[in-house]
Amino acid sequence: MELLAKTLAFLAPDEFSPAVLVTCAGAAWFYHRGRRVERALYRATLFWVGLLLIYGVLQTHYDFYAQHMFFLHRLQHLLLHHLAPLLIVLAQPGERLRAGAPPLLRKHLIDPLLHSRLLHSTMTLIQQPVMAGVLFFGLIYFWLIPDLHFIAMLNLPLYNAMNWGMAIDGLLFWWMVFNMRREGSSAAYHFGGRILLLFLVMIPQIVIGAAIALSGQELFEVYAVCGRVWPLSAHVDQQLGGLITWIPAAMMSVAGALLLLQRWLREQGLATAGGARCRELT
16 A cells, blocks of 8 residues: 555656646547557557656656656656657557547647647758757756756746756657658658768767766755755766767667668569569569
8 A cells, every 4th residue: 555655656747737738648648549540459459558658757756766866867858859759659559549630629729720720830940950950959968967957857837948948859759750752752862861860969968978978076956955865975866867868869760770770671572573573464
């Protein structure tokens, strides 16, 4: 009973956010309702794991620990900005989410929004590879400016904006990387350019992660002000946070590049097989 009580206490939000609850619950409801469109188990698994990760790091007591330990904060952003968005994008949930939306909502809000010229213009701008890449690692740098980080961790609206921004930017970046619907583009653009982009955004993450981990100064004093929940020194906490920003974040780029390479090789194989079959028929 004591273990159950502790588990339930951990799963309860430290700072309840109606926006997070409505967004995650709405996405879950739409996805469940649209199950007739997409029944692939592996895609559903990717989506549910990604959604639960986002909810878990924002609306459980994990968020409290992330506000009091730098390395847990960096792990929170790794999940929000890298892993969870990547899993959701790989699930390709768009059609299923749209199909699961109530008809009136789909007719009067979702479809007009999807066909909005303003939205298309905005997406065209921020989905350019250079712009998307700069935004991806630029947000990491921005929120790790020590003075700004100090303010954001103590200001709830700014703290929420930071977390929402990381999650949304992660979804946009990974969607751009794995969206293969640009007509008239070569396979090299589809795959080679995107693989290159993933390695280019990996470099600044390695640089800032190494700079934090190897720094001899305490860069993020807010955790000393608020008090650390575990008995780690400021130096060790900062080292662990830097390593998370340095190694696992960089490895996400490697994982994404390998997935793209696998898809590229598979498409080349299908094209080769199709060409051979055509020659046999002629």
